[in-house]
Amino acid sequence: MRYISTRGEAPVLAFSDALLAGLARDGGLYVPEAFPVLAPQEMSALAGHSYARVAGRVIAPFVDSIFTPDVLAPMLEEAYAGFRHPATTPLVQIAPNRFVLELFHGPTLAFKDVAMQLLGRMMDHVLAARDQHATIVGATSGDTGSAAIEAFRGSNRTDVFILYPAGRVSEVQRRQMTAVPDANVHAIAIDGTFDDCQAHVKAMFNHHAFRDRQRLAGVNSINWARIVSQVVYYFVAGVALGAPHRKVSFVVPTGNFGDVLAGYVAKRMGLPIDRLVVATNVNDILARTMETGRYEVTGVRPSSSPSMDIEVSSNFERVLFEALDRDAGALRGLMASLGQAGAFSPPTSAMEALRADFDAGRASEAQTAETIARVRAETGYLLDPHTAVAVSVAERVAHDPHVPQVVLATAHPAKFPDAVERACGERPALPPHLADLMERPERLPTLPNDITAIEAYIARHARASETPA
Numbered sequence: 221m222r223y224i225s226t227r228g229e230a231p232v233l234a235f236s237d238a239l240l241a242g243l244a245r246d247g248g249l250y251v252p253e254a255f256p257v258l259a260p261q262e263m264s265a266l267a268g269h270s271y272a273r274v275a276g277r278v279i280a281p282f283v284d285s286i287f288t289p290d291v292l293a294p295m296l297e298e299a300y301a302g303f304r305h306p307a308t309t310p311l312v313q314i315a316p317n318r319f320v321l322e323l324f325h326g327p328t329l330a331f332k333d334v335a336m337q338l339l340g341r342m343m344d345h346v347l348a349a350r351d352q353h354a355t356i357v358g359a360t361s362g363d364t365g366s367a368a369i370e371a372f373r374g375s376n377r378t379d380v381f382i383l384y385p386a387g388r389v390s391e392v393q394r395r396q397m398t399a400v401p402d403a404n405v406h407a408i409a410i411d412g413t414f415d416d417c418q419a420h421v422k423a424m425f426n427h428h429a430f431r432d433r434q435r436l437a438g439v440n441s442i443n444w445a446r447i448v449s450q451v452v453y454y455f456v457a458g459v460a461l462g463a464p465h466r467k468v469s470f471v472v473p474t475g476n477f478g479d480v481l482a483g484y485v486a487k488r489m490g491l492p493i494d495r496l497v498v499a500t501n502v503n504d505i506l507a508r509t510m511e512t513g514r515y516e517v518t519g520v521r522p523s524s525s526p527s528m529d530i531e532v533s534s535n536f537e538r539v540l541f542e543a544l545d546r547d548a549g550a551l552r553g554l555m556a557s558l559g560q561a562g563a564f565s566p567p568t569s570a571m572e573a574l575r576a577d578f579d580a581g582r583a584s585e586a587q588t589a590e591t592i593a594r595v596r597a598e599t600g601y602l603l604d605p606h607t608a609v610a611v612s613v614a615e616r617v618a619h620d621p622h623v624p625q626v627v628l629a630t631a632h633p634a635k636f637p638d639a640v641e642r643a644c645g646e647r648p649a650l651p652p653h654l655a656d657l658m659e660r661p662e663r664l665p666t667l668p669n670d671i672t673a674i675e676a677y678i679a680r681h682a683r684a685s686e687t688p689a
């Protein structure tokens with residue numbers, strides 16, 4: 221499989237190169253040249269196999285020859301061996317025909333671990349084969365950062381620089397990033413929003429001299445390997461609920477659009493998905509776009525589901541590329557308008573294509589809190605605020621009652637104890653491996669919201685530029 225840029229002006233790459241590239245050199249995102257399809261009998265054959273086995277089957281068509289089955293299979297076993305649930309991503313029923321897909325049993329208690337535990341191993345394998353070192357840069361609203369730090373800490377082939385918005389992540393999220401002693405890890409508070417952090421990461425990739433000198437690599441969902449790793453759990457859940465013989469719908473708490481994009485990819489690969497529902501918090505740019513046909517940035521508002529406090533939703537570009545029938549020129553026009561005017565309006569045909577696959581809805585702060593309290597009282601199940609946003613939308617979105625609805629549970633409630641306690645009066649405890657998190661010493665570098673200062677900090681602390689090509 222080869223990878224092309226959504227903006228059509230960057231080199232076509234093999235998987236391993238796209239894995240290390242991060243953003244394409246034309247500012248676009250890499251996508252596969254075509255979507256592989258799993259025939260119904262192949263899908264049926266996934267039933268009853270371990271998560272790692274299913275992952276091997278789903279991911280194999282996307283990788284290149286460095287990831288032979290002999291390399292990929294043990295890598296997958298190792299990646300998921302540390303998850304705290306034997307099913308890796310179990311399904312739990314919370315209402316008639318409504319399930320939550322628990323994606324938070326990895327080391328940092330959020331769905332990011334599912335992809336990052338694999339991505340870390342894949343990158344390390346490619347860097348070792350090339351005898352190279354990389355400088356990983358990432359932006360986080362709380363969960364990508366901790367998952368990346370956990371996946372790469374102690375690695376002697378990477379330095380990791382994670383930008384997070386100061387004061388806009390939960391204390392647990394912050395400590396998971398800052399209370400890590402490994403010298404190759406740098407979590408940096410930025411005086412700005414997640415969108416600012418993400419814009420700085422993209423600016424570093426678009427600054428080609430800096431990018432090449434530091435050998436930048438990316439771990440955000442701009443990296444295609446993140447998306448493909450997330451496709452797996454859609455198949456796991458779909459097959460468990462009767463695919464390929466029965467349709468299933470997914471409701472996805474959404475910010476940067478990576479998770480729901482993975483669902484779209486699963487559908488293109490043949491999984492019989494009825495509806496993909498984009499669930500947003502008060503930062504509802506995606507819900508508004510689906511309603512009005514205009515994508516318009518209005519300013520991020522802090523919420524009780526901080527990981528979704530995002531307006532410039534990176535992966536919307538990938539789905540837009542598909543909705544535009546892969547017209548890279550048209551996409552460049554829309555992205556230029558976003559850069560200049562903070563808004564764009566996709567053509568009617570593209571909006572129709574999007575609405576054919578996606579529904580969207582939002583949950584207010586009050587609806588999110590009410591959902592946490594009510595679901596706990598009625599079923600005993602404790603939702604985190606991000607999952608609660610999606611459950612609230614799932615309950616209200618028009619849907620076929622005969623089709624099972626799967627809500628992606630993207631974080632453990634203990635990552636957001638204050639918000640959960642405010643909603644239902646109960647403070648969830650951290651699991652034993654994180655029980656002393658609040659006592660661990662933190663390192664708290666802070667930088668202004670300024671790309672020059674950020675690049676200078678990275679240049680001072682990274683080792684990649686010192687190693688030969």
Ligand SMILES: Cc1ncc(COP(=O)(O)O)c(C=O)c1O
Nearest residue numbers: 363474475476477478479527630
């Ligand atoms: C807990 C949680 N839920 C939902 C999301 C939204 O996912 P995505 O950015 O892939 O849309 C995020 C952030 O990515 C998150 O950390």
Ligand SMILES: N[C@@H](CCOP(=O)(O)O)C(=O)O
Nearest residue numbers: 360361362363364440441527
């Ligand atoms: N919610 C994310 C934001 C970054 O998203 P990504 O999927 O592009 O890495 C976070 O928790 O950091």
